[in-house]
Amino acid sequence: MALAVLNSCALSGISSTLVRTEVHIGAGLPSFLLVGLASTGVKESRDRVRTAIISSGFEFPVGRITVNLSPADLPKESGRFDLPIALGVLMATGQLRLSPSQRKALLPHLYFVGELSLSGALCSIQSPLILALSIFKSDPQAILVMPRADAAMAALVDGLTVIGANSLRDVVAHLESRQIIEASTASDFNGFKDEMADFAVERDLCLSDVRGQKQACYLLELAACGAHSILLSGPSGVGKTMLAQRLPSILPNLSNLQRLELLAIQSVSANGIVDTGFRPPHKVPHSSISDPALLGGGSHTAYPGEISLAHHGSLFLDELAEFKRSTLEALRVPLEAGEISIARLNSQQIYPALFQLVAAANPCACGYLDHPEQTCVCTHRAINQYQSRISGPLLERIDIHYKVPPLMTSWIEAEPAEPSEVVRQRVAECRERQLKRQGVFNAHLKSGQIRQYCVLSPELQRELESAAQQKAWSTRVVQSILRLARSAADMRGAEVIEGDDLAMAIYCRQPFSKKEEGRIYWHEVRKGSSIN
Structure with a gap:
């Protein structure tokens, strides 16, 4: 032959x-x-x-x-x-x-x-x-x-x-x-990685370390249940970073297919495979990170960036306003698409980037705006300039906006949150219901799926339309509210979205900037004067 x-x-x-x-x-x-x-x-x-x-x-x-x-x-x-x-x-x-x-x-x-x-x-x-x-x-x-x-x-x-x-x-x-x-x-390979997985679980931080922030812990669980992105803002020292660092501890383990996809991404990265078993990845890049390091790139070979290495996991951006504007704006496409396309002279690579964004930001440069005891030394212009570092289109793509309030009592006397193991079990059950019903997590529902699985009664539709008009929400934000309401209903184990679920979803979109607060305030003033 x-x-x-x-x-x-x-x-x-x-x-x-x-x-x-x-x-x-x-x-x-x-x-x-x-x-x-x-x-x-x-x-x-x-x-x-x-x-x-x-x-x-x-x-x-x-x-x-x-x-x-x-x-x-x-x-x-x-x-x-x-x-x-x-x-x-x-x-x-x-x-x-x-x-x-x-x-x-x-x-x-x-x-x-x-x-x-x-x-x-x-x-x-x-x-x-x-x-x-x-x-x-x-x-x-x-x-x-x-x-x-x-x-x-x-x-x-x-x-x-x-x-x-x-x-x-x-x-x-x-x-x-x-x-x-x-x-x-795969017995030899899996035997080694199982030990790594046990070690990863043992070193996880526990949600019970958080005290006196019952509402914040509930919203963190809501974000984990539906794979929603979340922005925690508030004065310095209220516990934003502590809450964000506990998100990985309440996320359920990866499936075998998800783990294989993550290992495949790591195998072509610059650092090679750094496997943590079946625990979801958690990446915490510094605010000085470059665009190629965060998004992916390289001079000849396009390596995956931090957003791809956080695939099926979480990406924590602490001090969000300190990141470069161009770096934050580049996150807009992968946040919606779940992937990133990197083009070079002779090639184009598409890496998956289905990550859950958790961010923390101070309200101003000094960090004490709206603090009940500390005095903010920033001018109104400085506050607006600092808050405008995070653009409106990026904020629209973050599902949950929550201002973490300062504790009014002693931290030692405050009631601790539930252990992460208990919350993780509830999150796993909630996610299982979503996958069984629609095949994806609530945060990843498309427009057609939202119309099918996020149905509101006529009364709740009017309530949502009124809130959207009052706060000048775009269609993207309205769809985000519907996804959040669906997750709130799933946390209760209910198939029908009720009024409390929609109210919680609307509550999750708290204004981040003073400009947004002012717009809502003057809308209420004009509404009241027109009634009189």
Whole structure:
């Protein structure tokens, strides 16, 4: 057989594309030609494959060898194509013999990835989990053959058969049924990560550390139940940061699929995989962070940023008004879309960014505006300038706005909140109801789903319209109110949104700036004068 065709895949961000590796051996002067928009690293596989075949005890053919990596317009990088190229050469020369039934039934579902050393050993490759996820999604019957060092991670994908081999000779013996390699399992990988998960739970902060902020704790639970974003404002020292830091402790564990998606994102990040088991990620970037570090980017390779590394978790922005204006404005699109698109000269990557934003902000530069005991030293102009650092469009995309009040009693004597473990159980049950009913969390409901699942009675509709007119709410804010009312009803275990649920949702949109408070005040004044 002078032509062999095998399956492989090319990595692109956090997804991969099927690549057909075609190897043809014909008469002519000895040459080894590799085509298909291959990078320098892929073209260097010619020397690695030749030496690895000879070192493994096989004969390297003398003739004109042409290797085509299809599709031709897809860039190919790294040495993961060494294994399919070497097997293609052996199949084309008859040194690897497959039965007709194997070629017809088995070969179309076999996928080969792996870099070869000069001795014929298989070396570890980059992002094996991404390759495994993409291959399984495109072909549920797929059998992935790869280096044994990466097989345990790839075997995390339930339903995918992963064969981990140590060398080229082992792969050939397995395919010829001379020495069968057992399918790899995720037991070793999972055993290590379970310990990490237990450690992550133990080090979580507890919500019971918060005292005297019953309403704030309820809104934090409401945000966790529906995956809503929340902005905590108020004078310095009232406990905004303490509340925000406890949000991860009441979030339920990730599902296996969510954990795999997070591991896939981490595998292409600059820092690699930093797994915390099944606990959701919690990122706390400093206010001096750059746009590429927060959103993702890089000079040549577009790495995922903090918002993508917080996928299925929470992103805490403390001192929100201290972040650069451009950085905050860039969050508007991923907050709604749940993903971020990063374009570079020769590529464009789309990374998921379905995170829950929790932010804390002081009302002014000195931090004591509206404090009952401390005096604010800021002028009206300075207050307006400080509060205007957070734009209206960004505030519209944050579901819950709550001013945390100062404690009027002693912190020691105040009543503590419930433990995080108790609240986490309620949040898990509430989220389960949402997924069972609509397939997504309430914060991610689209317009059509809002009309279907957030139905109000005529009386409640009039109440919402009156509040929207009074506070000059946009359509986006009104939809956010409906989502919050749906979450409040789910917390009670009710299917119908009632008046208390809508009242709580409206209460959650407290004005952040003095300008907004003034607009509401003068609206009430004009309304009262018109009645008189």
